[in-house]
Amino acid sequence: MNETGGPRLSALKGRQVLADGVYEQIRTLIMNDGIAPGDRVNIDEVARELDVSGTPVREALARLESEGLVVRLPLRGYRVTELLSKAEVEDIYGLRLMLEPPSAARAASVMTDEWAAALEAEMASCPVAPEDDNYEDYKALSAHDARLHELILHIAGNSAVEQAFERTHCHLHFFRLAYNQTSGVAALSEHRELVDALVSGKPSLARKAMTNHLETARDRLTVRM
Numbered sequence: 001m002n003e004t005g006g007p008r009l010s011a012l013k014g015r016q017v018l019a020d021g022v023y024e025q026i027r028t029l030i031m032n033d034g035i036a037p038g039d040r041v042n043i044d045e046v047a048r049e050l051d052v053s054g055t056p057v058r059e060a061l062a063r064l065e066s067e068g069l070v071v072r073l074p075l076r077g078y079r080v081t082e083l084l085s086k087a088e089v090e091d092i093y094g095l096r097l098m099l100e101p102p103s104a105a106r107a108a109s110v111m112t113d114e115w116a117a118a119l120e121a122e123m124a125s126c127p128v129a130p131e132d133d134n135y136e137d138y139k140a141l142s143a144h145d146a147r148l149h150e151l152i153l154h155i156a157g158n159s160a161v162e163q164a165f166e167r168t169h170c171h172l173h174f175f176r177l178a179y180n181q182t183s184g185v186a187a188l189s190e191h192r193e194l195v196d197a198l199v200s201g202k203p204s205l206a207r208k209a210m211t212n213h214l215e216t217a218r219d220r221l222t223v224r225m
Helices: 019-031 043-050 054-066 086-109 113-124 135-156 159-168 170-178 184-199 203-222
Strands: 070-073 077-080
Touching: 019 043, 019 054, 019 135, 019 170, 043 054, 054 070, 054 077, 086 135, 086 159, 086 170, 086 184, 086 203, 113 135, 113 184, 135 159, 135 170, 135 184, 170 203, 184 203
Parallel strands: none
Antiparallel strands: 070 077
16 A cells, blocks of 8 residues: 555556566556565555456566566565665676677677667657656666667677676666656767767777766766765
8 A cells, every 4th residue: 555545556457467467567666666675575465456366466576586676585475675785886887887888899890770770769769858757757768778788789799798788687776776866868868979979880989988878877876875
């Protein structure tokens, strides 16, 4: 229940009674701090609010566990993971700074018209920053950010780096820290500079643009921690 006494979740009807629908509702609840970091997820309560059995709730929680948003407690269900610490944020960005700038340089060196069009299409998928500070508005920006970085790594052609990036689920965790900050406009501006550098086919420019973007994004997060 929320602070006003009403349900936090919307009951799912008909064909929506699927793990995907349950997963998205619980994910939204976590991102909006409807269940606070560290708190236990009450499976029976969630199932009751969604008007579903416990099975799709457990399936959704298993997916969220794979993303690092919840952890399983032996014989006690699940709890929401804590937010990343400043040291953890800096560690992840340290890894990204080792992997992504050289990948951006490599992507620029193999740039084609087709890859350039794919990058521009991704930029067009999120043309403006969200105006509000809730998950529904910001998840499009977060998804765009993840897709753009994944596309650059894919163009660079190093599958091991791609897989390492995907396994961190870093965008979800950074999103939990930053989605209510007014950084969307700055992030999109940095993406524009990064894509322009990549499309130019100049590795040194692409490396510099990626380094600048990652360092600035890191600083935006850590300055308030």
